[in-house]
Structures are given as structure tokens and as C-alpha cells.
Amino acid sequence: MEKFVKITFLGAAGVVTGSKFLIETSEKNILIDCGMFQGLKELRELNWNDLPIDVNAIDIVLLTHGHLDHVGYLPRLRKQGFKGPITGTAPTLAIAEIILKDSAKIHEEEAEKANKEKYTKHNPALPFYTIDDAEKTIQLFKVEIEDKWITLSEHISYRFQYNGHIIGATFIEIDINGKRFVFSGDIGRTNDYLLKDPKTPEWADVLFIESTYGNKLHPEENVENILTEIITDTIHKKGNLIIPSFAVERLQTLMYILWQLYKKNKIPNIPIFIDSPMGNNVLEVFKHFPKWHKLSGQDYQAMCNHVHIIQSYKETWETIDDTRSKIVIAGSGMVTGGRVLTYLQQLIDEPSTTVLLVGYQAEGTRGRQLQDGAHEIRFFGKYYPVKATIKNIDSLSAHADQQDLINWMSTIKNVPEQIYLIHGEPSTLDAFRVKIQNTFNWTVKIPKLNDVEKFMI
Template sequence: MENKVKIHFLGAAGTVTGSKFLLETPELNILIDCGLFQGIKSLRELNWKDFPFDPSAIDLILLTHGHLDHTGYLPRLVKQGYKNPIISTPPSLGIAGVILKDSAKIQEEDAERANKEEYSKHKLALPLYTSSDTEKTIGLFKSIKLNEWYQISENIKYRYQTNGHILGSAFIELDIYEKRFVFSGDIGRKQDVLLESPKKPEWADYLFLESTYGDRLHPEDDSDEILTEAIINTLNQKGNLIIPSFAVERLQGIMYKLYLLIKRNKIPEIPIYIDSPMGNEVLSLFEGFSKWHKLDPAEFRKMLSYFNIITSYGDTWKTIDENRPKVVIAGSGMVTGGRVLTYLRYLIDKPETTVLLVGYQAEGTRGRQLENGASEVKIFGKYCPVKAKILKIESLSAHADQQELLDWLSEIKNIPEKVFLIHGEPTALDSLRVKIKDLYKSEVIIPALNEIISLKP
């Protein structure tokens, strides 16, 4: 039997979304991540295509972390016949469960709204998958421990090591026929407010490296100062400060920053609402997995007491109608769905409103449109003029920048035979390719979507 490994680049190749990497080996077929495509329509439409490999022939799925672009296709794959374990760290599986339930609910609600208001091009709008599909998926979850090797066949074993991106996230090392395959997942920051610095790989024969910010360094903007000024201006203008936020990590990080500003008397008293059902569940996970982050449990509980946590959609409407200055942190971070759309639908046309973007905005999302100065955005089938002030904090990114990515490679003792750059837009991929080639003398490959590359360990 020839020990050939085929790598199928089924997502996050030439783009930042839809992470899926299938390793086809003589012993096992292993899928690394199973993400949903997001952003521009041509990418989103890929989610509706059948998986290009028989799902029932995949032996196991290893997830680097719980984000939608790494887990969101799982129920669809299960619907198509996948029945084997879905493996990750306990917090990652907790987050994946929350995100998948929320994703199914949003898709069901969007389909129902499209059918009711008749703005879908299809005769009958259908969800990509249902809550029932999600429950079947969660039933396949199996957790593992960090830093422990798991032998899964005669010549294949794997290990997880933390990479600092979000709660529970990790990079994956696979030893296959005595060659080490390293999948970086999404690499976090060295000075994250909530998480410890990423661990670094020490050996990699074949490296699969994320490149989200491969072409830039994060600016040294003062996030505390931007938050403080935005809140003072909101009070002076008697307006609303709306912060679209990713429910995982970003929401908790923003809350912690605001809590510290309040605690140090840096910002005046103002009502702060947290309107993210998914974010609320992730807050519970932070409390349940206290050893996986920096916050002391008592301090964490004290922090929560400073915020108004919205639990019902009825309270969303009450908050919108409330005629006093306030801060609202609501999902989603790229303004693609969730509660933030309801706020923006009624408040983005008001000049006293400020929208503060606090993370990466993918191509084709409303967040990217706002970042680029759009004069109007389409929400629930209607065009809304943008009169609000749009601000951005770039230093809060949960992704390593170019220098941090290069530093993450600094402890690899060998020269990798091949480095595959994934999870990046074209300019980021090419810029990082040049840097790695010059610094490490490895062969650097930028795979195309659906490309299959054979390796001979």
C-alpha cells in the first residue's frame, strides 16, 4: 500500500471562510474543520452544494475551534450522511453547540420571514439546515484533552495545543506515517485581554497556516480612548452607541474593557445593554470553563452586574424605544444577522447614532459595506440610509497579524517541506507567501478552492 495522503482544500482556500480540509489517507479519512461560507453571494451559494466527498466515508472530524466559519457546515454534512465522531476541546464543543443552534434558528427565521414578506427569489425559501439537524450533530460531539496524543490508527495520531484565538481554540498536530501535519486553526494575539498567549509548534513537515491578516500589522489604536470618546459623544448627542459584536470572545472582551473603564471612573454612567442570546450562552461557558481564560471567577461575576442582559426579543424593542442615551452590544460582528440588524434597521438613519465596528469585516458583509462608507445598507429586504457615524477599533482583533504569524513559526526546528497558506484573501495570502519564502526558505503554496494535492510521506 502506497502511503500517499491527498489533501482536499474544500474551503478557506483563496478566501477567509468555509474552512474544510479533508485528509484522504490509506488508513483514515479525516476532515479538519467544517465551516460555513460567509460573505459575498457566490461564496454563500457554495453552502447549498452537495459535499464533494462521500460524507459517510469520512472517519472523523477534528475542529480547531467553535466559530461558524469552522463549524457551521456540520449539520449539513450530517444531513448528507456523516455519522462519526466530531472531536475538539470541551469549550470548543460548547461554543460550537451554541453557535450551531443559533445558526439553525436564524436560518429558519430568515426563511420564514422571506416567505411571509415574499422577498425571496425562490418560490419557497428553505433553511440550509434545521434545529433538528443541529441536535443530531451535537450528539456526535466528543471532547479531548489538550497536549495529549491520541492514536487513531496504526500510523496516525493527533494532538491539540492551545492557540489563543477564542475560548478552547487550538492548533492540531497530526503525525501521519512519521510526517507531521500542522493545522494552525485561527491564531490569536500575544497580549489578549482574556486568553493566554498561543503555544507554538516545534516541528512541521507540512504546515497549513491561516493568513487572515497576512498582509498587515494591527494598528496601535487606543481602544479604551475610542470607547471613552464614543460614549461621551453618545451622551452629549443623546443618541445610541451600537457595537455589532461577535458573540464569542469579542463580546466578552468588550464587556471586560467597559467594566475596567467603569471601575476606574474613566467613562460616565450610561446604560449598557447586552443583546445577544448566543453571547449570553457563551458568558455561561466562560463561567463554566474558568481555567481556560484569565478572569478570576469572582471578578467575572462582578463584571456581569454592571450590564443589562437582554433575554427576550420583546426587550429588544423596549430598548430601541427607550428614549435615553445608551450603549447596545449586539450580535453579529459582521452585521450579517442577529439582533443588531433590528437596532440598525431603526437607528442607522439617525445622525446621533454611532456604530462602532470592533473586528474583521469579511468581503460582502454589511460590516464591510459600513467600513467602506456605504450610503445605504439593505436590512430585511429594505434599503436603509446610513446617517450614523461609523467608527472602528482595529486593535481588538482576535487574529494574529503578519508579524505575530511569523513569530508563531519561530520555534519550528526544521524547515517545513511545504507551507500551505489558507484562510486569507488574495492580497494577504500573497504578501505572507513572500515573507515566509524569504525568511524560512520553505516551498509556499496558495491552494485554490477544491484543489486536491497529493503528498507522499
Template sequence: MDLKIKFLGAANEVTGSKHYLETPETKLLVDCGVFQGVKELRELNWQKLPVAVAKIDFVLLTHGHLDHVGYLPRLVRNGFRGKILGTAPTLAIARIVLLDSAKIHEEEAERANREGYSKHSPAMPFFTEKEAEFTLRFFEAVEKNEWRHLSLNLRFRFRYVGHIIGACFIELEAHGKRFVFSGDVGRQNDYLLAPPKRPRWADYLIMESTYGHQLHPQEDPERVLTDLVHRVVQERGNLVIPSFAIERLQSLMYVLYKLYRKNKIPGIPVFVDSPMGANVLSVFDDYREWHTLSREDFQAMCRYVTIITSYADTWNTVDDPRPKIIIAGSGMVTGGRVLVYLSQLIKKENTHVLLVGYQAEGTRGRLLLEGTPELKIFGKFLPVKAKIHHLQSLSAHADQAGLLHWLGGIKNVPEQVFLVHGEPTALDALRVKIVDRHGWRVRIPKLFETFGMWA
């Protein structure tokens, strides 16, 4: 029985996760994300996929991050009419992400046309709110741990993997072979989430490698944040934290609330400017069994911060002369409200920018991390006078040790391991470790590469 897997994204790089599996009965995608980062990758988003989109029966979502769900409206535009399956919190997150992204796409296209800085005339949104809304019609929630048949010889189940609320790895059985798609693996010790479950059997393992080349530093995020807040108060400046709206933002809120409650930081204003992040808080409230926060801590954490929803209040916050903490999307400074703050504050020496977690190649976050003297925002190059800091210990991804621990639960010898979702250095480092420790066959697929298997 011939089975085929084709890697339509996250192959030799981190973003754009899309894995196409074809069996004699069924065609499906595992994840459907957009490419982010360098221009050459972003341009791939506008190209049609090299598969028959209208013939895809299912999309299975490991979790709701943009690089795993952000291509869904384009998939629907190009003819997909199957089911999009995920856990209930994953679909809730995906709904928020898609509607927020559509709004940003439309706003950026409108701004580019108004100010004339796009090379395209007119600039068009990648997808619209109307298209995002239409995509939601294909969503269907599936309980974790329960096997679900997609056809006579194909079934799957979601299993908890940490990382963000709702996230799971996927065990998929096709004609007697078990495929395991890791999605993004979370950490053993997380402020908000339980440790990931581990697979026990995999004939084919499709494994993420984001931090396959390194261990997270043994830094204390509470000490780092305490020191930074005190510096901001002394300098009467601003601490700007670009943050992913999902999990990272809630973790930052919780850590800052804990520090304030313990009298380790003063009661300066903490503004959370992320409409998407505010909506994600409702998902935490609705799906309490998916995280470890008590009701009391969750409610107190929400009261501790000021949540901004209107664009007018964004500018009021910029103009607020008090020392303050601003947490705003997006985490890699690729868009969102954080660009407004940085456009006004990055040229000030008493501004501190704290980058939290992974910064993909080609993003503004990576440029700041590498010490760029200027940053292009809204078509203008701005001098970077702010002090740039980096905190990796709040990363939602397992590091190399965590990834090896996770796959170490597999009792058999897989026929093939495919490493995805990593930059070349990370992919090769993890490949070497797996071969050295387990002796397994490991491949690093290229973009659009197809592999045939027999069942």
C-alpha cells in the same frame, strides 16, 4: 504511502474552513465551516462537497466559530456518521453556535416567506434546530496536549492557540509525517486569553492568513471607547457595536466595565443583546482554566451589563430614549439581533456604529466600513446617516508579525506550507514574508485543489 489533502474551503478567501485529509486508513476533515460574505460564496454552502461524506471517519475542530463549525449539520444530513472531536469548551461553543444559527436560519426563512423578499419559493432554512440537535450526538471531547490515536498510523493532539476560548491548533501525525493545522491564531496580548503555544515541528503546515498583509494599529481601545461613549452622551444618541458573540463580546464587556470602574465613562446603560453571547458567558464560567479573568472580575462584569434574551426586550431597548451602548450580534452584520437595531437607528445622525475587528468582503460590515450610503436590511434599502467607526485592536487574530512569530517556533524546514483563510492580498503578502525570512516552499491552494504527498 500516498496521502492526500484537499481544500474544501478557506482557499483564496477567509471563510468556510474545511480541510480534507485522506490516508490509506482514515479519512478526516479539519474544521467544517460555512462560507460567509459575497453571494457567490454563500451559494457554495448549498452544494454537496466533492468528497464521499459518508466515508469520512472524523472531524477535528480547531475552535467553535461559525466559519469553522457551521457546516456540520449539513455534513450529517449528507451521510456523515463519524466522530466530531474538539476540546470541551470548543464543543460547548459549537453547540451554542449551531443551535443559535439554526434558530436564525428558521426565523429568516419564515420572515422571507412572510414578507416575500426571497427569490426562492418557499425559502428554506440552511439547517433546522432538529438537525443541529442530531449533530450534537457525534460530539466527543478530547483533552488538549494529549495524543489521541485515530488509527494504527494516525494520531493527533490539540494545543492551545488563544483566539477564542477552547481554540487549539492541531498536530497530526500520519505515517511518520507531521501536519500542523493552525486554525485561527490568537494574539500575544489579549484581555481574556493567554498567549498562543507554538509548534516545534511541521512537515506540512496549513496556516491561516487573515491578517497576513498588515499589522494591527497601535490604537488604545480604552481611549477609543471612552471618547465614543462621551460623544454618545453629549449627543443623546446610541452606540451600536456589532459583535461576535464569542470572545469579542466578552472582551468588550470587560473593557467597558474596567472604564466604568475607573470612572473614565459615565454609568449609562449597557445592553448586551445576543442570546448566543449570553450562553457563551456560561462557557467562561464552566472553563475558568481556559481564560485569565478572575472569578471576581467575571461576576462584576456580568452584573455591570443588562443581558437581553427576549425579542420583546430588543424592541423595548430600541425605544428606550436614554443614551446607551448596545452590543449585539453579529460581528460582520450578517444577521442576528444587531440588524433590528440598525434597521431603526442607522438613519439617525446621533447614532454611532463601532465595527470591531475583521469585516469580510461582501458583508454589511465591510460595506459600512467602505462608506456605503445605504444598507439593505430585511429586504429594504436604508440610508446610512450614522457615524461609522472601526476598532481593530480588539481583533482576536494575530497580525502579520504575530503569525510570523507563531510559525517561527518551527525548528525544521517544512516540506510544504499551505496558506489558507485569507483574502488574496493577505495570502500573497504572508507568502512573500515567509519565503523571504525562511526560504520555505509556500503554496496558496485554490478551492477544491488536491495535493498528493508521500510518507
């Protein structure tokens, strides 16, 4: 019987989101990541379709990390018949649990609100999944340690390798009958404020590499100086600085930088409010997994003591009504939902407000609209004029840029049989393809959604 490996690109192919890759072999079927599509409506609508595969035949899910676009489809996968283990590092599964519960809560609340206020075409609007669905999915979680080969079957083994990006994140190496398949996950950056440098692969016969910033170099910005200037201007205008933030990593990084700025006497003791229930839970993950980041226990505590952590929606409104100049960091990072919408609803039409975007803004998100200079923005079924100043700091991104990605690949000792570029927008993927070919002279492909590739082993 001929032995083969078949790969189906179920997400993050030609787009940045919805990471899902099915590996089928004669021994085991493995799903790498199981993310939701985000951003453009045509992508989001794909989430409602069942996967075009036999879900019952999947033996195991391996997670690179806990972000929604890598784990957010898991409850739907379970409902379609998946019963196997969902495997990742301990912090990855801790993050995934937080994100799935939070996401389910938002889905339930949005469906309820849409039905109540009748701003939906669906009758009734249904949540994408419920808290009960999330909890049943979490029961399938199985922790494996990093940097250890784990045997899956006679000829298949895999290993998680530290990758920076967010706490718990890894790239995954899978050896199938002597051939090594490497899935990069999302690659972090060197010299990160909170995380150690990513490890790098030494061998890859087939490489699947993320390309989020495959056509860009992060600007050589002095983040501390830029933040100091924006905060000084906010105080001068007697206004508010609102920072929509990803709850995982970005929020904790911002807390750390603001605490450092205060310690260095670069900014006064301006009130800082953290309004992200999910972000608060992620802080607990930092506390429980100290080996996965660079913060000492003492620094962690001092950083947390420097900010006001909002515990209830009542406190959100009290913060909005507080007339002092202040900094509010609230989810979500692409302004797609969460508490930040409440602040923007009240404050985005005031010229004294500054909104600071601090990460990648996917196509079709409100964050991208603000970044592109939209004069009005829609949420809760209404349009609000944008009179606030919109600022952007690109260099706080948790993703490797083009040079980081090239450096990460340059430790591979062999010539890979095939490189697949995933997790990028079309123009980015093409620019990165050219860069890799010029740098390494390797064979590079850009797969499309639902493409299938086959390898003999």
C-alpha cells in the same frame, strides 16, 4: 502498497471562510473543520452544494474551534452521510453547540420571514438546516483534552494545542507515519484581555497556516482611550452607541473593557445593554471553563453585574424606546443577521447614532459596506439611509496579525517540506507568501478551492 497522504482543500482556499480540509490516508480519512462560507453571494451559494467527496468515507472530524466558518457546515455533512465522531476540546464543542443551534434558529426564522413577506426568489425558501438537524449533529460530539496525543490508528495520532483566539481554540498536530501535518486553525494574539498566549508548534513537515491578517499589522491603538472618546461623544450628542459584535470572545472582551473603564472613572455609569442570546450562552461557557481564560470568578461576576443582559425580543424594543444615551452590544459582528439589525433599522438614519465596528469585516457583508462608507444599507428587503457615524477599532481583532503569525511560525525547529496559506483574501495571501519566503526561505503555496495535494510517506 505505496503509502500516501492526500489533502483536498474544500474551503478557506483563496478565501477567508468555509474552513474544510480532507486528509485521506490508507488507514483513516480525517476532516479538519467543517465551516460555512460567508460573505459574497457566490461563496454563500457554495454552501448549498454537496461536497465533491465521498462523505461516507470520512472517519472523524477534528475541530480547531467553534466559529461558524469552522463548524457551520456540520449539519449538512451529517445529512450527506457522515456518521463518525466530531471531536474537539470541551469548550470548543460547547461553543459549537451554541453556534449551531443559534444558526439553525436564524435559518428557520429567515426562511419563514422570506416566505411570509415574499422577498425571495425561492418558492418556498428553505432553511440551510433546522434545529432538529443541529441537535442530531451535536449527538456526534466527542470531547478530547488539550495537549495529549490521541491514537487514531496504527500509524496516525493527533493532538490539540491551546491557540488563544476564542475560548477552546486550538491548532491541530497530526502525525501520519512519522510525518507531522500542522493545521493552525485561527491563531490568537499575545497579551489578550481574556485569553492566555497561544502555544506554538515545534515541528511541522507540512504546515497549513491561516492568513486573515497576513498582510497587516494591527494598529498601535489605545483601545481604552478610543472607546472613552466615542462614549463621551455619544453622551454629548444624546445618542446611542451600537456595537455589532461577534458573540464569542469579542462581546465578552467589550464587556470587560467597559467595566474596567467605569472602574477607572474614565466613563460615567452609562447604561450598557447586551443583546445577544448566543453571547449570553457563551458567558456560561466562560463560567464553566475557568482554566481556559484569565478572568477570576469574582471579576467574571462583577463584569456581568455591570451590564443589562437582554432576555427577550420585547426587551429589545424597550431598549430602542429608552430615550437615554446608551451602549448596545448586539450580534452579529459583521452585521449579517441577529438582533443588531433591529437596532440599525430604527437608529442608523439618525446623526446622533454611532456604529462601532470591532473586528474583521468579510467581503460581501453589511459590516464591510458600512466600513467602506456605504450611504445606504439593505436589510429585511428594504434600503435604509446611513446617517450614523461609523467608527472602527481594528486592534480588537481576535486574529494574529502578520508579525504574530511570523512569530508563531518561528518556533518550528525544522524546515517544513511545504507551507500552505489558507483562510485569507487573494491580495493578503500573496503578500504573506512573499513575507514568509523573505523571512524563512521556505516553500509556500496558495491553494485554490478543491485543489488536491499528495504526499508520499
